[in-house]
Amino acid sequence: MNFDKNSDNSNIFDLSFNEEFILQKWQETKVLEQLKIASKEAKEWNFLDGPPFVNGNPHHGHLLVSTIKDVLARYHSNLGYKVSYQIGFDCHGLPMEQAAEKELGKKINSDANIEEIAVFNQKCQEIQDRCSDRFETILSRLGRQFESDKTYYTSNLDYMNALWISFKQLFNKGLIYRGKKVMPYSYGCQTALSNFEANQNYQSVIHTSLYLKFKLLERENEYFLVWTTTPWSLLANQGLCLNPTLEYVLVDSCEHYWVAKDLYSNIFKNNEPIIKTVLGKVLVNLTYLPVFNFFEQREFKTLNDEYVTSESGTGIVHLAPLFGADDFRVCMDNNIIDNKASNLPDFLDGEANIKKQLVLDDKDLNGKLILETGNTVIDNLKSRKLYYKKESIVHNYPLCWRTDTPLIYLAQDCWFLNIQMIKEDMIKNNSEIQWFPEFVGTQRFNNWLEGAPDWCLSRNRF
Numbered sequence: 001m002n003f004d005k006n007s008d009n010s011n012i013f014d015l016s017f018n019e020e021f022i023l024q025k026w027q028e029t030k031v032l033e034q035l036k037i038a039s040k041e042a043k044e045w046n047f048l049d050g051p052p053f054v055n056g057n058p059h060h061g062h063l064l065v066s067t068i069k070d071v072l073a074r075y076h077s078n079l080g081y082k083v084s085y086q087i088g089f090d091c092h093g094l095p096m097e098q099a100a101e102k103e104l105g106k107k108i109n110s111d112a113n114i115e116e117i118a119v120f121n122q123k124c125q126e127i128q129d130r131c132s133d134r135f136e137t138i139l140s141r142l143g144r145q146f147e148s149d150k151t152y153y154t155s156n157l158d159y160m161n162a163l164w165i166s167f168k169q170l171f172n173k174g175l176i177y178r179g180k181k182v183m184p185y186s187y188g189c190q191t192a193l194s195n196f197e198a199n200q201n202y203q204s205v206i207h208t209s210l211y212l213k214f215k216l217l218e219r220e221n222e223y224f225l226v227w228t229t230t231p232w233s234l235l236a237n238q239g240l241c242l243n244p245t246l247e248y249v250l251v252d253s254c255e256h257y258w259v260a261k262d263l264y265s266n267i268f269k270n271n272e273p274i275i276k277t278v279l280g281k282v283l284v285n286l287t288y289l290p291v292f293n294f295f296e297q298r299e300f301k302t303l304n305d306e307y308v309t310s311e312s313g314t315g316i317v318h319l320a321p322l323f324g325a326d327d328f329r330v331c332m333d334n335n336i337i338d339n340k341a342s343n344l345p346d347f348l349d350g351e352a353n354i355k356k357q358l359v360l361d362d363k364d365l366n367g368k369l370i371l372e373t374g375n376t377v378i379d380n381l382k383s384r385k386l387y388y389k390k391e392s393i394v395h396n397y398p399l400c401w402r403t404d405t406p407l408i409y410l411a412q413d414c415w416f417l418n419i420q421m422i423k424e425d426m427i428k429n430n431s432e433i434q435w436f437p438e439f440v441g442t443q444r445f446n447n448w449l450e451g452a453p454d455w456c457l458s459r460n461r462f
Contacts, residue, residue: 019141032145035077045081047073051088054131055099058138070144087146091128091155094189100124175418180341182325185410187352188403191460192412200401211388212381217287225257227313231374235292236345239319239336244281244304246315249274260315280304291386294358295345305330322411344411352408417455
């Protein structure tokens with residue numbers, strides 16, 4: 001058959017014309033309907049289409065994946081199987097919300113009223129309709145076989161109802177729980193992110209690291225010397241932590257400072273005398289004076305945990321369980337925070353701005369982005385003679401891959417699926433899947449399953 005629109009000149013071949021010509025022939029001969037009739041009684045080959053987000057036009061990645069899906073469906077159709085030609089579109093989540101916010105020219109915050117949310121939802125619907133039409137047009141031109149009238153949308157009420165039914169079944173099986181965990185948080189998107197998302201955008205940044213002094217309460221002229229790369233997190237300090245098996249030395253340098261023995265030479269350059277040497281377990285349960293106490297904690301103590309190392313800093317870590325997973329774990333294990341973490345400081349809004357009146361040297365931090373308070377904290381410590389020194393460090397730091405804003409590791413109140421209860425079944429089921437290439441399933445995915453944490457199902461969004 002000659003597909004050339006210029007049949008009298010075979011040297012001219014118009015790809016665009018031929019695409020349209022073939023599509024027209026498929027429509028005229030009802031190819032898809034004939035395929036379905038021919039395989040009506042055949043064995044089913046189930047195909048689940050992981051849906052693309054419809055927050056913009058399709059790009060090369062969409063087209064490549066769609067072509068691979070179509071090839072697999074055609075191959076099994078040619079083998080005589082009954083194949084599903086249904087496709088779908090993901091209409092929920094941050095990609096859609098950000099597209100709507102961009103077109104509306106404003107963010108939808110926690111103080112939005114019902115009228116603003118209605119306008120926002122309508123904008124999401126407009127984007128869904130526009131982009132899904134564009135997707136179907138492009139997929140047709142690719143030659144992909146699909147049934148447009150059976151396309152599913154995750155915004156469909158029946159689809160969402162099915163998800164809630166599934167959620168209820170999981171809940172009834174005891175697999176759903178509510179709790180607080182420290183997770184990567186994007187204040188640009190105003191929500192927690194998965195670890196996968198948090199690993200998408202590491203960048204080399206320069207941060208100010210700080211050495212500061214914590215006074216032992218009942219010892220004259222004796223301090224714990226602590227190092228932190230997040231001076232702003234000191235606003236939420238709730239403990240100090242030392243490694244029980246490391247050696248610590250008390251150094252005479254005008255004042256007396258406790259530091260890890262292995263790090264002594266990194267900090268002190270003038271052969272300052274060592275008064276004594278003890279293991280970290282000797283320095284546990286000592287009371288110290290906090291540098292800040294905005295949240296009425298009654299007592300501040302030293303704790304022990306082996307996650308503390310002598311690779312950098314001073315070997316003594318300040319614990320802010322609001323901002324660190326290890327901090328959270330150690331403080332919960334030692335009853336610094338209760339088992340529901342209800343006594344964690346609560347002083348940030350959804351955009352990581354301080355929502356409480358915190359005054360340092362006549363500067364009210366209320367309304368300030370927490371990440372931008374470090375210099376104010378350092379200046380305050382200097383004025384109170386609790387500052388030791390600061391340094392600039394260059395390190396890789398995670399940024400939100402959608403907004404390019406720095407991430408904060410922040411304790412979040414969320415709903416979780418208990419992966420630990422079903423992990424063995426997941427690993428067993430994975431071993432029965434035929435992976436291409438094989439190592440993806442037997443190594444990469446299997447290893448991920450073995451170390452998988454509980455799955456955070458909720459988002460801090462409307």
